Amino acid sequence: MLNLDETREQELYDTIIIGAGAAGLTTAIYAQRDKKRTLILEKSIIGGNAAITKKIENYPGFTIVSGPDLMNKMAEQAQIYGAKIETGVIVKAIEKTSELFIVKANMGDYLAKSIVIATGSTYRTLNIPGEKEMIGAGIHFCATCDGAFYRDREVLVIGGGNSALEESIFLAGFCKKVSIIHRNEQFSASKTYVDKLKDIQNIEILMNKNIKAFLSDENSLFKGVQLEDNLTKQVSEVYATGSFIFVGLTPNTAFLKDIVNLTPDGHILTDGYAETSVKGIFAAGDCRQGAIAQVAAATGEGVMASYGVKAFLSH
Known part of the structure; x- marks a missing residue:
């Protein structure tokens, strides 16, 4: 000492x-x-x-x-x-x-x-290819801060807890479409948030999906993600103009x-x-x-x- x-x-x-x-x-x-x-x-x-x-x-x-x-x-x-x-x-x-x-x-x-x-x-980040390079260039962590830039556009929300669902509901109020991607079969969020999703037409839910990589366009800006289905192992791509990570x-x-x-x-x-x-x-x-x-x-x-x-x- x-x-x-x-x-x-x-x-x-x-x-x-x-x-x-x-x-x-x-x-x-x-x-x-x-x-x-x-x-x-x-x-x-x-x-x-x-x-x-x-x-x-x-x-x-x-x-x-x-x-x-x-x-x-x-x-x-x-x-x-x-x-x-x-x-x-x-x-x-x-x-x-x-x-x-x-x-x-x-x-x-x-x-x-x-x-x-x-x-x-x-x-908390996902530590997958493309993530670090596009933080602030299509990858965000705060919908309240950055969501308004995606008005009338399609966005992705990554996560399944209260924050992810709360921010998805917020984004759905002005975004054209919100796709929620969650790695598990069920959300960890409270039932209140899960129930609210059922009445929102422009929210899409993609469960049992692991994100393998973030995809960029010719200008190194975010354009989507590569997904792998946990059950079938099928790989697919989902496109959007922005993404929000809410994993804590x-x-x-x-x-x-x-x-x-x-x-x-x-x-x-x-x-x-x-x-x-x-x-x-x-x-x-x-x-x-x-x-x-x-x-x-x-x-x-x-x-x-x-x-x-x-x-x-x-x-």
Whole structure:
């Protein structure tokens, strides 16, 4: 364990935010405006999942805005107020002393009086040919974010849980046709969603189908999928202008095991002010249990976490 006496010369922050997505950046803006010395640690690119969303049409104040542009503006605002951002930092653990927190990372150790976990979540992928290359070019993970681009067109929905069926019903409201592809014989979604499908004429259901590959056109844009029937092993192709994958989200919280209380699937449990089971450690955004996976919601989560930090530091 790190000896705190050996780190006295290090910079001490009022709060360290782990994750530079919408929740983390908003927390930093509010905390720094409140004169709290703030550092954001980000392992990858600034902006999280929103940074790979080409167009956002449901963020208040913007009819349409690119994800990277919106996230860059948030980061710029946080830095204008004095927050520091370090990228390429992979946090491995958090240790608590009697007074401070030690964030242990690949770039060294950091000291803070409080911590905000805003690591977000990662969309589960299928890991099949063509998928990685066409994410954002016909392959999506959020119907609310990207569905409007396929108005009056045909789309595919991959998955069989509540999210897949809920988003299929949403897409059917303005898409010409929605084809749901599920690998099993029955949906895992609740009966309520399954029953709703029966009354929607423009939804097609393809069960017992495994996706073998995503297909692209001459411009490297999505054009369909190659399927294999689980029973007959017959291979076929289904064409559409876009596809939405809903096979779950994985919260980026593996490093928090045995540090704060998590749900069985890895989401962080918090109280009303976003505080975790450890006093002084807060959570905001998709990694938190009960959070809504939307940029606008994530900013609200960041505000809530900043108020939690403020209250904690005032004691």
